[in-house]
Amino acid sequence: MNKPLGRVVMAMMVLFALLIGNATYTQYVHADALRDNSRNSRVLLSEYNHPRGNIVAGSHNVASSKATHDSLKYLRTYPNGPLYAPVTGFYSLVYGANGMEHAENAVLAGTDDRLALSRLSDLFTGRSPKGGNAVLTIDPRAQQAAYQAMAKQTGAVVALDPKTGAILAMVSTPSYDPNKLSSHDSTTITKNYKKYLDDPTNPMLDRAISQTYPPGSVFKTIVSAAALKNGIKPDQQIPAPDGLPLPQSSHVLHNFDGETCGNGQTDSFTHALTISCNTAFADLGLKLGAQKIKDQAKAFGINNGGFSMPLSVAGSSTGDIPDEAKLAESSIGQQDVRITPLQGAMIAAAIGNGGTLMKPYLVKQIQANNYSVVDSTSPSKMSQPMSSSDADKLTKMMETVVSAPDGTGRSAQIPGIQVAAKTGTADNAVGKPPHAWFVGFAPANNPKVAVAVLIEHGGVNGNETTGGEAAGPVAKAVMQAVLADSGGGH
Amino acid sequence: MTAPPTTDDARSLPTRRNSELGLLLFAVVIVTAAEAIVDANVNNGHISINVAYYGAGFAALWLIAHYVVRKVAPYADPILLPIAALINGLGLVLIYRVRLATQDRKFPSADPKQQVIWMVVGIAFFSAVLLIIRNHRVLARYAYTLAAIGLVLLIMPAILPARFSEVNGARIWIRVGGFSIQPGEFAKLALLVFFASYLVDKRDVLSLASRRFLGLSLPRGRDLGPVLVAWLASLAVLVRETDLGSSLLFFGMFVAMLYIATERTSWLVIGLGLFGGGAFLAYHLFGHVQDRVSIWLHPEHYYNTVYPNSYQLLQGLFGMGTGGLFGTGLGQGYPQLVPFAESDFIIATLAEELGLFGLVGILVLYALFVMRGFRIAMSARDPFGKLLSAGLAVSMGLQVFVIVGGVTKLIPLTGLTTPFLSYGGSSLVANFGLMALLLRVSDSSRRPAVPHQPKTPLPEAMTEVVTR
Numbered sequence: 001m002n003k004p005l006g007r008v009v010m011a012m013m014v015l016f017a018l019l020i021g022n023a024t025y026t027q028y029v030h031a032d033a034l035r036d037n038s039r040n041s042r043v044l045l046s047e048y049n050h051p052r053g054n055i056v057a058g059s060h061n062v063a064s065s066k067a068t069h070d071s072l073k074y075l076r077t078y079p080n081g082p083l084y085a086p087v088t089g090f091y092s093l094v095y096g097a098n099g100m101e102h103a104e105n106a107v108l109a110g111t112d113d114r115l116a117l118s119r120l121s122d123l124f125t126g127r128s129p130k131g132g133n134a135v136l137t138i139d140p141r142a143q144q145a146a147y148q149a150m151a152k153q154t155g156a157v158v159a160l161d162p163k164t165g166a167i168l169a170m171v172s173t174p175s176y177d178p179n180k181l182s183s184h185d186s187t188t189i190t191k192n193y194k195k196y197l198d199d200p201t202n203p204m205l206d207r208a209i210s211q212t213y214p215p216g217s218v219f220k221t222i223v224s225a226a227a228l229k230n231g232i233k234p235d236q237q238i239p240a241p242d243g244l245p246l247p248q249s250s251h252v253l254h255n256f257d258g259e260t261c262g263n264g265q266t267d268s269f270t271h272a273l274t275i276s277c278n279t280a281f282a283d284l285g286l287k288l289g290a291q292k293i294k295d296q297a298k299a300f301g302i303n304n305g306g307f308s309m310p311l312s313v314a315g316s317s318t319g320d321i322p323d324e325a326k327l328a329e330s331s332i333g334q335q336d337v338r339i340t341p342l343q344g345a346m347i348a349a350a351i352g353n354g355g356t357l358m359k360p361y362l363v364k365q366i367q368a369n370n371y372s373v374v375d376s377t378s379p380s381k382m383s384q385p386m387s388s389s390d391a392d393k394l395t396k397m398m399e400t401v402v403s404a405p406d407g408t409g410r411s412a413q414i415p416g417i418q419v420a421a422k423t424g425t426a427d428n429a430v431g432k433p434p435h436a437w438f439v440g441f442a443p444a445n446n447p448k449v450a451v452a453v454l455i456e457h458g459g460v461n462g463n464e465t466t467g468g469e470a471a472g473p474v475a476k477a478v479m480q481a482v483l484a485d486s487g488g489g490h
Numbered sequence: 491m492t493a494p495p496t497t498d499d500a501r502s503l504p505t506r507r508n509s510e511l512g513l514l515l516f517a518v519v520i521v522t523a524a525e526a527i528v529d530a531n532v533n534n535g536h537i538s539i540n541v542a543y544y545g546a547g548f549a550a551l552w553l554i555a556h557y558v559v560r561k562v563a564p565y566a567d568p569i570l571l572p573i574a575a576l577i578n579g580l581g582l583v584l585i586y587r588v589r590l591a592t593q594d595r596k597f598p599s600a601d602p603k604q605q606v607i608w609m610v611v612g613i614a615f616f617s618a619v620l621l622i623i624r625n626h627r628v629l630a631r632y633a634y635t636l637a638a639i640g641l642v643l644l645i646m647p648a649i650l651p652a653r654f655s656e657v658n659g660a661r662i663w664i665r666v667g668g669f670s671i672q673p674g675e676f677a678k679l680a681l682l683v684f685f686a687s688y689l690v691d692k693r694d695v696l697s698l699a700s701r702r703f704l705g706l707s708l709p710r711g712r713d714l715g716p717v718l719v720a721w722l723a724s725l726a727v728l729v730r731e732t733d734l735g736s737s738l739l740f741f742g743m744f745v746a747m748l749y750i751a752t753e754r755t756s757w758l759v760i761g762l763g764l765f766g767g768g769a770f771l772a773y774h775l776f777g778h779v780q781d782r783v784s785i786w787l788h789p790e791h792y793y794n795t796v797y798p799n800s801y802q803l804l805q806g807l808f809g810m811g812t813g814g815l816f817g818t819g820l821g822q823g824y825p826q827l828v829p830f831a832e833s834d835f836i837i838a839t840l841a842e843e844l845g846l847f848g849l850v851g852i853l854v855l856y857a858l859f860v861m862r863g864f865r866i867a868m869s870a871r872d873p874f875g876k877l878l879s880a881g882l883a884v885s886m887g888l889q890v891f892v893i894v895g896g897v898t899k900l901i902p903l904t905g906l907t908t909p910f911l912s913y914g915g916s917s918l919v920a921n922f923g924l925m926a927l928l929l930r931v932s933d934s935s936r937r938p939a940v941p942h943q944p945k946t947p948l949p950e951a952m953t954e955v956v957t958r
Contacts, residue, residue, distance in 0.1 A: 001750050001751065001753065001873065001876055001877065001880075002868055003753060004749050004750045004753050005750050005864065005867055005868060005876075005880055007749075008746050008749065008750060008864075008880065008884060009861070009864045012860055012861075012864070012883075012884070012887045013857070013861075015887065015888075015891045016853060016856070016857045016860075016887070016890075016891070018891075018895070018900060019853055019890075019891060019894050019895060019898070019900065020850055020853055022895070022898050022899075022900040023810075023841070023846060023849045023850060023853070023898055024846060024850075026807060026810050026811065026841075026898050026899070027810050027811065027813060027814055027815065027841060027845065027846035027849065028814070028815060028846055030811060031810075031811040031812075031813075031814045031815075032811070033811070034807055034808050034810065034811020034812065035808070035811045035812045035814070037808060037811075039793060039804065039808070040805075040808035040811070040812065041824075041827070042808060042809065042812045042823070042824045042827070043812065045824055046818075046822075046824075
């Protein structure tokens with residue numbers, strides 16, 4: 001009987017080999033597909049099984065995890081949801097993560113290499129591993145001031161520390177409540193998400209960094225920088241006609257409301273900026289040429305594509321500027337010029353910081369779950385768009401925008417503090433009010449804050465002062481909040 | 491340097507009981523450590539007193555088993571017991587683990603304490619078999635009685651009203667009061683003994699050839715009777731009890747034993763032919779067989795359907811895929827997402843938390859157990875013992891193949907217990923019986939046949955009956 005027995009043994013070994021082969025297929029070859037199958041909730045469950053780290057602004061947690069009693073053990077909560085939504089983003093069962101929740105996911109989930117040491121110690125101390133914290137550069141008071149000042153208006157506010165590039169405020173309105181997308185009930189999440197998507201005011205759009213707008217007269221700061229670089233003096237008289245016939249075109253460029261700059265023929269360079277004279281800057285642009293305007297813009301960060309800080313920022317651009325008529329329009333920030341509000345703040349920050357542009361950043365520190373700092377961001381220079389002396393000259397010119405009786409930015413005057421700024425009233429769609437812009441910094445001689453405010457359709461057609469009047473008070477409120485926090489300024 | 495087992499040297503053959511003890515203690519260490527890891531991972535680093543209870547209980551029960559073997563089957567194979575202990579211990583750990591994950595539910599998974607009680611019953615049955623059956627050949631005398639008992643046990647759930655026999659849709663139980671057993675597990679043992687005895691008696695007749703056909707020597711027509719009876723009985727089980735797994739197991743076991751006994755390939759061909767025909771018929775006649783095959787072929791399609799439904803199979807596979815090579819670690823996976831993660835799908839639980847390495851490890855343990863069983867068959871001195879132990883080994887191997895293959899989607903899923911590992915009293919107790927029989931046969935094959943020089947003077951010695 002031993003011979004057939006031997007064959008049965010062989011057959012049995014084949015069966016075991018088949019089992020082992022199939023197990024290898026299931027757990028090795030096919031494992032990734034099984035793990036990532038949308039019906040497999042294990043990866044998600046294990047993510048929700050550990051408390052996620054906090055997102056911190058100042059001394060507040062703007063996103064944190066709370067223990068619950070359902071199968072997903074921790075619920076993500078945003079104590080000041082809409083205020084910080086453009087920064088925190090959401091952390092959703094259904095739609096994944098976005099904003100800082102996405103950008104710093106590895107830290108918050110505790111898988112980042114920088115946290116390896118604390119993970120190891122967790123293993124020995126037997127605590128359940130908790131993610132690390134991302135400490136933001138956001139100044140809660142400035143953020144709150146910006147959000148309140150925007151009230152029911154649609155737009156964005158960005159404030160930077162000009163010396164470091166730290167982002168002190170980043171607001172987009174109207175906003176949404178990330179709590180509504182981060183619950184544990186997928187039906188509710190889907191319903192809320194759809195409601196936000198269908199909302200015509202587009203509350204989930206981060207207007208501060210994801211959307212570009214025509215800068216209008218704000219772009220005159222860049223033309224000014226190029227002019228200074230090419231030897232034009234602040235007090236020099238430059239052509240400023242009531243109407244500027246555009247080359248290769250039948251069109252004549254006029255000033256806002258048909259106003260007259262200076263004597264109707266020329267105006268000083270400084271005064272042209274103070275009152276935001278269109279013909280003077282169109283003429284300057286024509287004299288400098290498209291290349292110099294583009295180069296200057298590029299030095300300020302425009303035409304470089306987007307970047308990450310670590311949220312991804314849409315690229316700002318001057319457009320092609322293919323002919324002189326378009327060059328004239330581009331020089332006053334119309335035509336195809338488009339910038340993000342963050343880019344607007346970067347221009348102001350670079351001028352205020354003696355011509356040095358610092359790279360914007362949103363994360364100050366990475367902490368382990370025991371709050372020990374495992375990494376901190378050191379400020380880095382992005383570019384040098386202007387010489388320090390040109391920057392000083394431009395600063396003086398921009399001070400007149402706020403301080404002069406006929407300046408367009410008077411609404412941002414702060415008692416006892418010199419503010420340097422430039423306003424904008426940017427035409428966009430036919431038949432709709434122009435966007436209102438304000439970029440500036442304070443105190444002018446030693447800036448602690450640079451700010452950009454954009455209010456969609458916040459101006460009145462054909463009136464340059466309206467942009468400043470709408471956006472100026474918002475900028476003022478933010479600057480005052482930062483200055484109050486940094487000891488009052490001078 | 492081992493001496494050839496001649497009669498003269500027979501008395502000096504090592505019993506290897508100390509090897510068994512050493513391996514058993516090794517298993518105790520592994521199981522207790524695994525239990526502690528589960529506790530620590532589930533309870534945030536806190537190890538409860540349960541670990542000590544379960545560790546000590548597990549060690550005590552298996553040491554009793556070892557003691558019994560040492561006393562009444564000292565020459566038995568030393569590997570089987572520790573392997574079964576390790577599998578059983580890991581099973582207990584996994585049952586405990588799934589319980590921890592489901593203890594807040596309205597209907598938590600099976601209680602590991604209950605499994606410990608089944609272990610007590612199992613060890614008692616194991617000891618009883620070894621103590622009562624001192625010579626396995628005695629069993630052959632009761633072959634027809636056992637056959638009758640086996641058939642009754644097998645058919646009983648089919649005859650009883652559903653309320654006495656159906657649990658979770660499977661009609662394979664006998665429920666009396668709060669107590670329920672799966673008689674099929676015991677029927678398997680009884681029928682195995684009968685098959686072995688019957689085939690040893692009739693193998694000369696069965697291997698007679700009447701004519702040759704296509705190079706095969708075919709048996710005589712009238713000898714086909716018993717094979718047809720076995721075939722019909724397994725079909726009956728399949729149809730009436732919707733128990734695909736048992737049906738496959740019984741018939742496979744019978745054909746393998748028939749082949750070993752007669753040494754005739756023709757029986758194998760006839761058996762496989764009957765099996766193929768039966769499977770074909772069953773597929774076309776019975777919805778539940780089609781359902782099993784549909785789920786197997788298109789699990790994604792049947793995920794949300796009411797019936798058939800592939801949720802359990804797919805979630806098991808998801809767990810295994812998520813576990814990957816090394817597993818999530820004990821206590822860190824989500825076995826509770828799979829229905830019956832402590833019984834039918836305990837292999838998925840193991841694979842999720844211990845990974846491919848853990849799964850292959852447990853399969854190697856089973857393969858070792860089965861191979862030791864075959865080795866015992868090879869060296870058995872009597873045809874009955876040889877055929878019985880071969881049948882026991884085949885049944886263990888086939889059962890592991892059918893259930894593990896089903897859970898890992900190698901073959902359509904059919905409900906069978908995972909020997910020694912999964913929660914369930916009948917299966918555990920019956921497998922203790924199976925192991926006792928294997929140890930009994932192996933003891934007799936290595937035990938010195940004739941005492942060389944009796945220590946006691948002849949007049950005082952007890953009369954010994956030597957059966958050859």
